[in-house]
Every structure is written in C-alpha cells, then in structure tokens.
Amino acid sequence: MSTRIRAATAACAAFTLSASLGGCGLITAETPPNTLTVADYYTAEPGNTALTEILKTCGRATGVNVVREVMPRAQLVPKLLRDGAARTLPDLVLSDNPDLPKLASTGALLPLKGRTDTTGFYKSVLEAGTYNGELYGVAPGVNGLALFYDKAVFRKAGLEPPKTWKELRDSAAELTQTHRYGLALSAVGTEEGSWQYEPFLWGNGGELDGLGSKASVDSLTYWSGLFGDGSVSKSALNWQQSDVAEQFIGGHAAMMVNGSWQLAALDAEKGLDYGVVPLPVPERGDTPVTPLGGEVWAVPKGERQDKATEVLDCVLSPENMYDWARLRADVPARPDVAKRLVKRQPDLAPFIAGVPAARARTTELGTAYPAVSEALYTALHQSVTGTLSPARALKAAQRDARSAVDDH
Amino acid sequence: MTTVVDRPAVPAAGPTPPSSDARAAARRTRLARMSFYVPSVLYLLLFFGYPITANVVMSFQDYTVTSFYDGDAPFNGFANYTAIFTDDLFGASLWHTVVFTFASLVAQFALGLALALYFRRRFPLGSVLRALLLLPWLLPLLVSGTVFRWLLDQDYGVVNQVLLSLHLVSDPVPWLVSPDHAMAAVVIANVWIGVPFNMVILYGGLQSIPPQLYEAASLDGAGAWGKFRHITWPLLRPVSAVVLMLGLIYTVKAFDVVMVLTQGGPADATQLLSTWSYQLSFTNLQFGRGAAVSNVLIVIAMVFALVYLRAVRAEQSER
Numbered sequence: 001m002s003t004r005i006r007a008a009t010a011a012c013a014a015f016t017l018s019a020s021l022g023g024c025g026l027i028t029a030e031t032p033p034n035t036l037t038v039a040d041y042y043t044a045e046p047g048n049t050a051l052t053e054i055l056k057t058c059g060r061a062t063g064v065n066v067v068r069e070v071m072p073r074a075q076l077v078p079k080l081l082r083d084g085a086a087r088t089l090p091d092l093v094l095s096d097n098p099d100l101p102k103l104a105s106t107g108a109l110l111p112l113k114g115r116t117d118t119t120g121f122y123k124s125v126l127e128a129g130t131y132n133g134e135l136y137g138v139a140p141g142v143n144g145l146a147l148f149y150d151k152a153v154f155r156k157a158g159l160e161p162p163k164t165w166k167e168l169r170d171s172a173a174e175l176t177q178t179h180r181y182g183l184a185l186s187a188v189g190t191e192e193g194s195w196q197y198e199p200f201l202w203g204n205g206g207e208l209d210g211l212g213s214k215a216s217v218d219s220l221t222y223w224s225g226l227f228g229d230g231s232v233s234k235s236a237l238n239w240q241q242s243d244v245a246e247q248f249i250g251g252h253a254a255m256m257v258n259g260s261w262q263l264a265a266l267d268a269e270k271g272l273d274y275g276v277v278p279l280p281v282p283e284r285g286d287t288p289v290t291p292l293g294g295e296v297w298a299v300p301k302g303e304r305q306d307k308a309t310e311v312l313d314c315v316l317s318p319e320n321m322y323d324w325a326r327l328r329a330d331v332p333a334r335p336d337v338a339k340r341l342v343k344r345q346p347d348l349a350p351f352i353a354g355v356p357a358a359r360a361r362t363t364e365l366g367t368a369y370p371a372v373s374e375a376l377y378t379a380l381h382q383s384v385t386g387t388l389s390p391a392r393a394l395k396a397a398q399r400d401a402r403s404a405v406d407d408h
Numbered sequence: 409m410t411t412v413v414d415r416p417a418v419p420a421a422g423p424t425p426p427s428s429d430a431r432a433a434a435r436r437t438r439l440a441r442m443s444f445y446v447p448s449v450l451y452l453l454l455f456f457g458y459p460i461t462a463n464v465v466m467s468f469q470d471y472t473v474t475s476f477y478d479g480d481a482p483f484n485g486f487a488n489y490t491a492i493f494t495d496d497l498f499g500a501s502l503w504h505t506v507v508f509t510f511a512s513l514v515a516q517f518a519l520g521l522a523l524a525l526y527f528r529r530r531f532p533l534g535s536v537l538r539a540l541l542l543l544p545w546l547l548p549l550l551v552s553g554t555v556f557r558w559l560l561d562q563d564y565g566v567v568n569q570v571l572l573s574l575h576l577v578s579d580p581v582p583w584l585v586s587p588d589h590a591m592a593a594v595v596i597a598n599v600w601i602g603v604p605f606n607m608v609i610l611y612g613g614l615q616s617i618p619p620q621l622y623e624a625a626s627l628d629g630a631g632a633w634g635k636f637r638h639i640t641w642p643l644l645r646p647v648s649a650v651v652l653m654l655g656l657i658y659t660v661k662a663f664d665v666v667m668v669l670t671q672g673g674p675a676d677a678t679q680l681l682s683t684w685s686y687q688l689s690f691t692n693l694q695f696g697r698g699a700a701v702s703n704v705l706i707v708i709a710m711v712f713a714l715v716y717l718r719a720v721r722a723e724q725s726e727r
Binding site for chain 2: 074077078081082084085102103105106107108188189190191233234235236237238252367370371374377378381382384385387388404407
C-alpha cells in the first residue's frame with residue numbers, strides 16, 4: 001500500500017470518527033486498497049451464489065478483496081464501453097463469449113497468452129476467447145445445446161428419442177396434441193434465437209458467412225417446416241430459452257432444445273422425468289455441431305492487471321473449475337475435469353460430447369457477428385411467419401450480413 | 409422581482425445624457441436579471457444541448473466500439489444517412505411509427521375522454537374507481553409490458569381464452585407472433601398504458617367548464633349530444649390540444665413497450681424508428697447509424713413541438 005493511500009485512509013478514518021459519514025466513501029472507492037472489481041451479469045441463481053463463492057475463495061488465496069458489480073445482461077457491454085471511455089474499467093470482466101471480440105477490438109483487454117495457464121483446455125473453448133489470433137478471454141466452463149425429452153410421454157407413445165432430422169420431425173408431429181406441442185425451442189428476435197438456430201444451420205453444412213447457400217436454405221426450410229407442421233408453437237418467436245424451459249416443465253412440449261444450465265431447474269421439478277440426448281443430425285452418423293456458449297473471463301489493462309490475472313489463474317484451477325461447473329451445470333473447460341464431473345452428473349454427457357466439435361460464433365465474423373446474427377433471426381421470423389420463403393429470407397439476410405461484414 | 413425595485417429613477421427625456429453612475433446601475437440591474445436565467449440555461453446546455461450536439465456529431469462519424477476506448481472516430485460525411493435512407497427498414501419503421509402513434513393517440517384520447525365524461529357524474533365509489541384507473545400509469549412500463557406478453561400469448565394467454573370461449577374467434581389469435589397482428593397488439597398495450605394520462609388531464613379540463621352553461625343549455629332544450637357538441641367539445645379544445653400534442657411527442661419516441669412485447673419483431677413488423685435506432689447502436693454496434701436514426705426522430709418530435717408552441721402562443725394572444 002502506498003503511503004499516500006495509507007494517509008488518505010487514516011485521514012478518512014479520523015474524519016469518519018468525528019463526523020460519522022462523509023466524503024471518504026468516494027476517496028476509498030476511487031483507489032480501493034487491495035480490492036479488485038469484477039463486472040458480470042450473473043443475476044440469477046445458481047450462477048450468482050457460485051460466482052460469489054468462487055471469488056471469495058480465490059480472493060482469500062491471492063490475498064485480495066474481490067467486489068462484484070452485477071447488472072442485467074443487456075447492460076454489461078454498454079457499461080463497459082462507457083467505462084472504457086472514462087478509463088475506469090473493472091479489473092475483471094465476465095462477459096458472454098460472442099461479445100468478447102467487440103471488447104477486445106477496443107484494445108482495452110490484456111492478451112492472456114503466456115500470462116495464464118491454459119494447457120489441457122478444449123481447443124474450441126480457447127477459440128471462443130480468441131480475437132484476431134490473440135487470446136483475450138478464458139472460460140472455466142462452457143455450455144451448448146441438446147435435446148431434452150419427456151421420458152413418460154415417449155414411453156407412452158412407444159417412441160425412442162430422435163437421432164436424425166427426419167425422426168425429430170416425425171416424432172414431434174406424432175407427439176403434438178391439443179394442449180401439447182411436440183417440440184419447443186426459442187426463435188426469439190435476439191441473439192438467443194440465432195444461437196438456437198445455429199446447430200441446424202451448421203449441422204447441415206451451412207455457414208454464417210454464406211447464408212444464401214443451398215445448405216443454409218435447406219436447413220431453414222426444414223426448421224420452419226417444424227412450425228408449418230404445427231409441431232412447434234409460433235409463440236416460440238417470442239420465447240426466450242427460460243420460457244422454453246417453462247413450457248417443457250409445464251408439460252406443454254414433449255421435447256425441447258435447451259442448454260445445460262437448465263438442468264438444475266429441471267431437477268428441482270418433482271414428477272418431471274426427463275432425458276437428454278445430443279441434438280438430432282440431418283443424416284445418421286453426422287456429428288452435431290452446436291455453438292459454444294458461456295461466459296469468458298477477460299482482464300482489462302490497468303494497474304491491477306497482474307493481480308487480476310492471479311485471481312483468474314485461481315478461478316481456472318482444476319479444483320475451482322470443477323466446483324464452478326458442478327454448481328452451474330456447465331461443461332468444464334478441460335476434458336480431464338469434465339470426465340470427472342460427468343461421473344457425478346450423467347445428464348451432462350450429451351453436452352460434454354458436443355464440446356470438441358462445438359464452434360465459436362465469432363471465429364469467422366469477429367465484431368460483425370451481432371449484425372449477422374440480427375440478419376439471421378430476422379430471416380427466421382420472415383420464414384416462419386410466411387412473409388418470405390426460406391430462400392428469399394436468407395438471400396436478404398445474406399445481403400445484410402455482407403454489408404455488415406464490409407462495414408466492420 | 410426584488411432586484412427591480414431599487415432601480416434608480418432615470419431622468420425622463422432630457423437634453424443631458426444619463427450620468428455614468430446611472431448607466432452602471434442599469435447595467436448591474438440587467439446583469440442581475442440575466443443571472444436568473446443562468447441556472448436554467450446551464451441546465452439546458454448540459455443536459456439537452458450537449459447530448460443532442462454529441463448525437464448530431466456522432467451521426468457524421470464512423471463510430472465503432474473502438475472509438476469508445478481511443479476516442480478516435482473518423483468523420484464520414486453523409487455515409488450514415490445514406491445507409492439508413494437506402495435501407496428497406498427505414499421506410500418500414502417510419503410507417504410503423506406513424507401507424508403506432510396515430511392509432512395509439514386516437515384510441516387513448518377517445519377512451520380517455522369517454523372515461524372523463526363518465527366520471528364527471530357523481531356516484532358511489534366514483535373517486536375510488538377514478539384513482540384505481542390511474543394504476544396503469546403508475547406501473548413501470550416493463551411490468552405492464554411483461555403482463556401484456558402473458559395476456560396476449562397465443563396458446564395460453566387470457567385474451568385468446570376469453571375470445572375463444574365467447575366464440576368471437578375460431579382459432580387463437582397469434583397476437584405477438586404474426587406480422588399482421590403484432591402492431592395491433594403493441595397498440596392495445598400502449599393504449600392501456602396511455603388512457604389514464606388522457607383521462608386525468610381531460611377530467612381536469614371538464615372541471616373548469618362552468619356548470620351554469622349546461623343549466624342554461626338545458627333550459628334552451630339542448631339534449632346530451634347537443635350539450636357535448638356545443639359546450640363540452642369547444643370549451644375542452646385547448647385542453648384536448650395539449651393532451652394530443654404531449655401524447656404525440658410521448659408516443660413518437662415510445663420504445664420500452666415494444667421492446668418488451670416484440671423486440672420490434674416478428675420479422676420487423678413492429679420495428680419503430682426508436683427500436684431500430686437502439687438496435688443499430690447497441691446490437692449491431694453501428695453507433696453512427698443509430699445516431700442518424702435517432703436524429704430523424706428528434707427532427708420529427710421537434711416539428712410537432714414547434715406546432716404545439718405556436719398553437720399555445722396563438723391561444724394566449726387570443727385571450
């Protein structure tokens with residue numbers, strides 16, 4: 001601690017004693033001795049408690065006090081941009097991985113290669129934290145999408161969980177009844193909708209930078225066909241993934257596309273007997289390709305960057321990674337840790353199987369991803385509502401995506 | 409004003425010019441008077457002038473995420489404006505903004521007026537009911553928006569259940585998920601939110617109409633419609649103008665209600681200029697274009713604000 005800060009603190013203490021509350025809060029907040037700040041959007045459980053716990057553990061291990069600043073997801077990036085302009089960035093940031101390129105492109109983030117140990121991590125996990133060939137973000141745990149199915153419903157209908165697109169379409173149609181749809185998924189007009197569609201796009205060989213291709217059009221034709229059959233409610237255009245889980249829990253859908261982070265909520269429901277299988281693929285033998293989800297830790301450059309990296313190293317240690325992934329129902333970022341965790345949580349198996357082939361959404365597009373994602377979910381809506389045919393919707397999306405890529 | 413009181417008497421028209429003493433005093437007075445403007449001028453400059461100027465400047469810049477950090481945003485002339493004016497979405501969102509604003513205003517005003525007239529009559533619990541009707545106004549828009557999202561859900565929403573059981577529709581209405589219905593849905597929600605404001609102001613306007621006029625009209629044999637047509641409506645006109653103009657400026661920039669209900673979807677069917685501007689800036693991170701769209705919105709609001717100010721001035725000079 002520098003003498004100046006100590007003097008300020010002492011003066012503050014004296015002032016505080018004599019005049020109860022004063023302006024000292026301001027001084028200490030500006031230069032908190034031995035304190036690191038973390039910005040994140042883990043407002044919901046179990047992530048909220050898990051994060052507080054792990055930061056407490058790692059703060060103790062590295063001898064610093066770690067303070068969280070929690071905000072809703074949509075506010076994190078605007079806040080960080082503002083902080084960047086004012087040069088008051090937090091010491092650690094936990095951001096959604098597709099947002100990382102924007103943050104890294106500002107030049108405010110510390111390159112992590114050689115500063116933190118990432119040996120033994122999944123290659124796909126590190127790719128999700130890479131921008132322009134430089135590692136800026138590391139995730140202790142990641143997630144992906146899989147197919148959840150209601151075991152009781154399947155047993156009664158004498159069906160097996162679907163493995164191919166055809167089986168998915170057939171069983172979804174067969175299981176659709178008056179008060180129950182065969183399948184629930186999120187097609188909401190935000191990044192969530194694009195992320196849920198990407199496995200269908202990539203699984204069929206389509207690409208985000210080639211939305212007009214035949215493979216892309218075929219995948220959208222198939223996907224909107226699920227709505228056309230009446231197997232998926234059109235309300236899905238307005239459902240976030242948490243809404244999808246509610247539909248499934250409420251028995252209004254026999255299957256759903258959702259992520260591993262829902263496991264805890266589903267397990268808490270008594271009387272719900274569900275199974276999880278990898279997402280169906282176009283043809284038997286294909287590998288499902290899911291987008292890689294989850295938050296990455298990043299360290300903004302600054303005076304306390306070394307201390308922050310030390311805390312990050314602690315968060316990424318195998319032991320802490322295990323606890324974190326267990327509490328969050330994430331897939332640990334290292335295969336050896338994942339292998340250990342799946343013994344305890346067998347439901348994670350389909351998610352773990354998906355990680356090696358999982359793709360980061362921003363690998364090809366970088367900072368242009370958000371604009372392309374917007375073009376994509378608009379095409380989804382146009383196709384489902386019948387405003388445009390899949391081919392024309394994707395052609396328009398490709399045009400928008402192209403101009404977005406040129407701009408960035 | 410107290411400062412004016414001690415103004416020294418300036419000699420009336422005389423051959424001698426006012427002494428330098430008197431001139432200094434006059435200047436001091438003027439300064440003192442001006443100083444009363446300072447707080448409000450500072451406030452306006454700081455909280456309106458600065459952001460608007462910054463927004464206008466930004467709309468001529470290639471402003472990216474990097475610009476936030478290194479402060480470097482090259483000027484690109486009219487490129488942002490060209491980009492938005494040639495975008496298909498510009499025409500669409502402008503049209504949606506017009507439809508949304510006009511439909512909301514008409515419905516809010518008509519319902520507000522009807523309720524105000526209804527509550528003018530005295531009946532048991534009348535004032536309690538009137539107070540209860542203010543609730544939509546007090547609720548945060550996010551809350552009412554979320555509630556409407558549930559009410560209007562295609563499969564399990566209350567609205568569809570009621571319509572179905574009354575046999576008014578044969579299939580559930582896809583309120584929020586069909587491009588043909590989504591605009592109606594957001595207008596319905598916005599009308600519900602806006603009616604209390606209209607009702608309160610119009611109710612206040614009704615109170616100021618002297619009851620003797622109605623008595624006289626009754627003696628002359630005017631019916632209910634006649635009284636409304638020849639007394640209420642003309643005397644309520646100034647208040648109506650205020651309500652409509654404020655409502656217009658408020659509705660043109662509406663954002664949250666659409667954001668909660670449909671995020672501008674499905675397939676951009678409810679994309680307004682405000683939501684499009686937000687999307688360009690904060691989803692696509694094309695801040696220059698977002699600023700350009702919001703400037704268009706500012707110009708529209710300003711035009712109506714000027715119309716309003718002129719109307720008020722004409723009103724005052726008539727008196």
